[in-house]
Amino acid sequence: MAIPRIGVFICHCGTNIGGVVNVPEVVEYAKGLPYVVHAEANIYTCSEEGISAIKKAIKEYDLNRVVVASCTPRTHQPLFRNACADAGLNPYLFEFVNIREHCSWIHMQNRREATEKAKELVKMGVAKARWLEAQEEFESEVYPAAMVIGGGVAGMSAALNLANQGLEVHLVEKEPELGGRLLNLNRLFPINKAPDELVESIVKAVESHSKIKLHMPAVVKAASGYIGNFDVSIDEDGQETSFKVGVIIVATGAQVLKPELYRYGKLANVLTHLDLEQRLKDGELGEFQNVVMINCVGARIPERPYCSRLCCMTAIKNAALMKEINPEAKVYVLHRDLMTYGVEFEEYYRKAKEAGVRFIRYTPSKPPKVVGTKKVKSVKVYDELMDMEVELPCDLLVLATPLIPNDDNEELSRMLKVPIGDGGFFLEAHVKLRPVEFATDGIYVAGTCRWPADIRESVAQGYAAASEAAIPLRQGLVKVEAITATVDPRICKGCGTCVLVCPFDAIELKESKIRGLEGKIVAEVNAALCKGCGLCAAACPNRAIQQRGFTDVQLLSMVNALSGKR
């Protein structure tokens, strides 16, 4: 390794850093640190001027390491890495020091100590930089096909979108029929139409598409691999089938809660909205005169705190329909809060009120009570506005229950190594900025398996996931950040501890093919599978396995710099 020549760039960030930290003092301090041959201050290191200053200094001082002390690597690391690369320096010879979020912004009242802290942080960064090594990013080919799991409206939209772009799609549906939840619905809000026409047109397009290979009824049995290169095996109608895909879209949907409340399942005239829609669809509802609907059944409670979003609109839809079928009927909706966001939904609610549906607000501390032993005869509810309990005659009680996660989410989560969040739904990579991607590259999510969503939203998410998934498929190559693990086969004893701790099955014990070590059993890392968590590096009892960019000596040198040891 050439003798390190480190350049340090300290950013004022206008007054964001410079207003608290004495930047010139930190620059002077940095100049005295080991292997530092150049240090300077920039008003904004991320500006055109700052970037040119870095590039110029790399040439002028023959720098082979660059340290920038400014904001956070989570936003600005790519920019400074690229600046290094532009100046001919390997981008992995760059180290970031955070003196804004982690210093000036949180110590605004204590300039002296903030300056001392900034110095120490720079010292730690320089200590690590001395041990940085050039890295090559691993490139791997992308197999030009996608798998979409779930043949509901989200999955079909995603599959069609990809197929219409000319990409191969495997669509895996566990039921013997495409359409998902839509098949059970009687009519859709706010258009008040039966879903049949809509479902038929999409199903027909999917079934007749030459680029879509349908697997039905089929479940995913195993999936391994990484972006661009997944091996999938499915059980299709009792037969095992395997194929290769480059990306995966999860659109497995959700189920409707069957509650253990309000005597559901015990009294014949207590239904969920889904039951009601099925009966309406089959023409089996029969006569009714007094309908009561209760919202938020099993939702927005401590055990299940989330709002399922769709139930308010579903209740309004079905309440209005009851009035339409029997204008003489009395229809009450008991609700906690009505969520009818947007222009169309609020209008829909207003129309239901005009049609004669009565809305009564109940409080969770005094929930409605069901009266009747063989059948519901009436429902008692405390009306907050009137401050009294009212008794509503009832021959049909309909419960609005939330969508809940599918039972097989856990299994799929383990298989694909994608996370499940609060409440058991799949968890996207970022709640705002990456809503249809998983943190695992090459796997995407759409529809109600992520969160309760209506048809319009599910279709939009299906399209969004498809367009994200099409990026690697079209590029044909993916790059993997070079923070992967690497094994020194001379030190490795082949104990397999790393194999056990690796969450991505990226490490295997293999016979070494290296000259002089032929036949020795050692750990081997598949760089394309490795996500760079470093678990193996911490677990290796022989320190034979290291994580690029976070090696033991790099971390130790930071610890030593902080504690004043060498």
Add this chain to the structure above:
Amino acid sequence: MKLPDTKEVQTEFKPKILAFCCNWCAYAGADLAGVSRFQMPTNVRVIRVMCSGRVPPELVIRALANGLDGVMILGCHPGECHYSEGNYLTRRRAHVLKRLLSYIGIEPDRFQLRWVSAAEGAKFSAVVKEAADKITALGPNRWGDKR
């Protein structure tokens, strides 16, 4: 008889604390604390690692043996690890590490494990304050002196 101690002469003891933060949750939470301008004690220094599970126990011991007054590991909440299960490994190691620290004569509270999500800037600030208070109460780390 009380042994003379030079460190005690200092008027106010401010411990030096090292915090390993995982890139995805705790480090992002620390960033958020900064963006939100939550003011904090100045004595915590962050080292970014990709996962809390990257931190070998030896490194924590090394830091304390070097004379640092406290070491924190901050990771994603259980069940929310970016790498599925890295923080479970951290949690298991922490139990053993605490007992080992006590065995070799270092107050186990000098090591603190905390979970902070990327959305919990306020919590990051709170746990840092809490840890700083706890470690301040322990006084300077004299383990190195005793050897």
